[in-house]
């Protein structure tokens with residue numbers, strides 16, 4: 001009867017705590033899942049978007065490379081024109097009079113050069129003769145727009161008087177000039193549908209249009225300043241690029257249908273397998289990380305690593321006097337949002353693996369750092385540490401205790417190791433290990449006594465120091481007679497076995513009085529003090545170490 005009531009009570013307590021935490025955890029899980037879904041979507045979309053962007057950049061780069069090439073053609077040709085014109089003009093320079101030899105020399109020069117259409121000779125400011133022969137009277141010498149660095153004068157556009165060649169460019173040196181057709185500079189490109197314009201533009205001077213081909217957009221653009229900013233003629237839906245060499249500048253522009261936009265699809269198809277692999281890697285990693293995040297064991301491990309686990313201390317007092325005789329170290333896990341995960345949730349999860357060993361080691365180290373000094377100076381005080389079956393059977397705890405409390409000079413009798421009955425299931429192994437610990441001086445306490453192991457044989461065979469009466473038995477004091485007799489039986493049993501008794505979960509004055517009347521020596525509970533931060537416990541100990549302070553009504 002008492003056992004069933006106790007089991008039910010225990011079950012309700014665990015269920016209530018677990019439910020509380022799981023509701024919070026579920027909310028947290030939902031948030032993690034939501035973040036994961038967003039990350040998965042982004043992870044899947046981002047590589048494809050990146051691929052599309054890369055493909056468009058590559059296609060655009062191709063277009064600009066092509067435009068650059070197209071822009072370079074008229075510039076290179078013009079450089080050739082200037083060079084050839086200079087050579088031809090130098091050849092005929094010094095020849096005077098329209099002699100047959102002079103005319104033949106001019107004709108010969110035209111025939112030998114690719115770009116030059118005509119060579120003319122001027123006398124008294126009028127064309128006297130040209131490579132075509134004697135000139136009709138009245139064709140005046142044109143003025144110069146610019147003098148090129150090699151001394152040749154340049155006139156961008158004239159209408160020749162001797163032929164009907166349309167507008168041409170004229171280059172002058174001395175008494176001679178040469179005529180060059182504009183189209184010669186841009187014809188190949190305009191045939192391909194590219195709009196191109198060439199200008200002479202010394203630094204600081206406005207552009208002087210030398211030639212243009214295709215539709216007018218390139219020429220229009222060239223006439224606008226500043227040139228560089230307008231090269232990408234968005235308004236025309238043309239894609240443009242600028243090519244400059246010395247004082248020569250060319251703009252090449254393509255209508256959208258001639259650009260390399262179709263390459264984009266091609267690049268995209270080539271890059272897609274890579275994007276797919278990348279997306280798979282990202283999605284796989286997100287899922288893996290999410291599962292890890294949702295996995296409490298990994299979360300606990302991360303909390304241990306990142307220092308999110310800490311200790312609080314619940315005072316243990318002598319019930320007769322209120323004298324503080326020590327504390328129980330209790331672990332706390334505070335999450336980033338400030339909420340706590342109850343140890344009743346993560347300790348059982350950690351107990352399923354060696355992680356519990358790491359937690360126990362952490363607790364021992366931290367508790368020793370925190371209270372080593374107090375325990376050394378007050379050897380009558382003790383510190384209780386919760387141990388698990390793993391700690392006992394692995395034997396790691398012996399080493400850890402020696403490395404921490406042993407080194408710190410804390411007497412082993414000041415360290416109480418609390419073990420639940422459940423952790424003694426492997427009786428044979430536990431018995432030997434616990435004996436070794438006890439022989440070393442540590443005190444062994446059975447925690448939550450009465451709620452676990454039904455076989456009480458261990459009480460006779462193991463060397464123990466104290467029994468801790470579970471809170472569920474203390475809870476019913478003053479309420480239920482059946483369980484009241486259970487607690488009285490536990491007290492009797494402990495007294496018979498000459499074990500110290502600690503009552504946990506004392507929440508009322510009535511419970512305290514009941515336990516005092518039955519000579520239960522030690523107790524802890526919210527009625528006396530809640531688990532507290534280290535500094536608070538040190539202050540509590542200083543105030544209570546010789547008995548309950550005067551201002552506290554200890555005996556009702």
Ligand SMILES: Nc1nc2c(ncn2[C@@H]2O[C@H](COP(=O)(O)O[C@H]3[C@@H](O)[C@H](n4cnc5c(=O)[nH]c(N)nc54)O[C@@H]3COP(=O)(O)O)[C@@H](O)[C@H]2O)c(=O)[nH]1
Nearest residue numbers: 330331343344347363386387447504505506507525526531
């Ligand atoms: N292996 C380890 N187990 C640990 C460690 N720290 C805690 N625990 C175990 O987790 C369980 C829950 O512990 P916690 O939430 O810290 O609760 C303890 C006290 O806060 C609570 N308590 C004490 N007095 C009262 C009270 O008057 N009322 C009330 N409602 N609760 C009270 O009891 C818990 C202490 O239990 P016990 O250990 O049995 O003395 C618990 O099982 C812890 O053991 C750890 O570091 N390692």
